[in-house]
Amino acid sequence: NAGVMQNPRHLVRRRGQEARLRCSPMKGHSHVYWYRQLPEEGLKFMVYLQKENIIDESGMPKERFSAEFPKEGPSILRIQQVVRGDSAAYFCASSPRQGASEQYFGPGTRLTVT
Amino acid sequence: TQLLEQSPQFLSIQEGENLTVYCNSSSVFSSLQWYRQEPGEGPVLLVTVVTGGEVKKLKRLTFQFGDARKDSSLHITAAQPGDTGLYLCAGVELSNDYKLSFGAGTTVTVRA
Numbered sequence: 001n002a003g004v005m006q007n008p009r010h011l012v013r014r015r016g017q018e019a020r021l022r023c024s025p026m027k028g029h030s031h032v033y034w035y036r037q038l039p040e041e042g043l044k045f046m047v048y049l050q051k052e053n054i055i056d057e058s059g060m061p062k063e064r065f066s067a068e069f070p071k072e073g074p075s076i077l078r079i080q081q082v083v084r085g086d087s088a089a090y091f092c093a094s095s096p097r098q099g100a101s102e103q104y105f106g107p108g109t110r111l112t113v114t
Numbered sequence: 115t116q117l118l119e120q121s122p123q124f125l126s127i128q129e130g131e132n133l134t135v136y137c138n139s140s141s142v143f144s145s146l147q148w149y150r151q152e153p154g155e156g157p158v159l160l161v162t163v164v165t166g167g168e169v170k171k172l173k174r175l176t177f178q179f180g181d182a183r184k185d186s187s188l189h190i191t192a193a194q195p196g197d198t199g200l201y202l203c204a205g206v207e208l209s210n211d212y213k214l215s216f217g218a219g220t221t222v223t224v225r226a
């Protein structure tokens with residue numbers, strides 16, 4: 001039973017480019033959560049999605065960041081016109097139903113903006 | 115956002131010693147979780163504590179939830195090098211049962 005999968009594991013982008021981070025939830029999970037971890041800081045909630053719906057995006061910057069979870073395929077976190085401050089580890093978690101008690105985390109994508 | 119403060123930030127001890135990590139907040143949480151994170155990997159859930167005053171044991175690890183559900187502690191007895199890692203506490207918000215608020219973590223190093 002495969003866990004949460006994220007790709008790429010490492011991503012290097014120059015300032016101004018776009019970054020696309022993918023998250024495939026565990027089989028049977030239809031709820032996805034994205035978190036960002038800056039160096040020396042804890043994970044910060046960004047967005048919660050169910051299939052085709054954004055439920056809570058209160059932790060996501062209003063500009064340049066967007067997320068989707070289409071009916072088919074992985075969830076995508078998209079960062080346009082990246083800046084150095086976007087360098088971080090981005091984790092997604094999935095759960096079979098809404099709630100924090102059953103969130104399983106993926107290995108993360110380390111984004112480096114040069 | 116409800117904030118969780120973890121202390122200490124770094125902890126280095128000799129194999130066989132005991133250690134305690136603290137997680138404190140001024141906010142009440144519906145439950146609190148402890149995770150362990152290895153370098154280059156995602157957090158892995160160790161335990162969830164739900165009831166104020168609850169104590170849970172996982173082999174040599176003891177987790178306690180404060181009576182007021184604002185703080186928690188993780189105690190490791192007779193630490194081993196395999197216990198080395200980043201320990202994170204995360205509170206589940208009362209109003210949003212899906213949202214985890216994480217502390218910054220405690221990096222534990224156990225020397226052989």
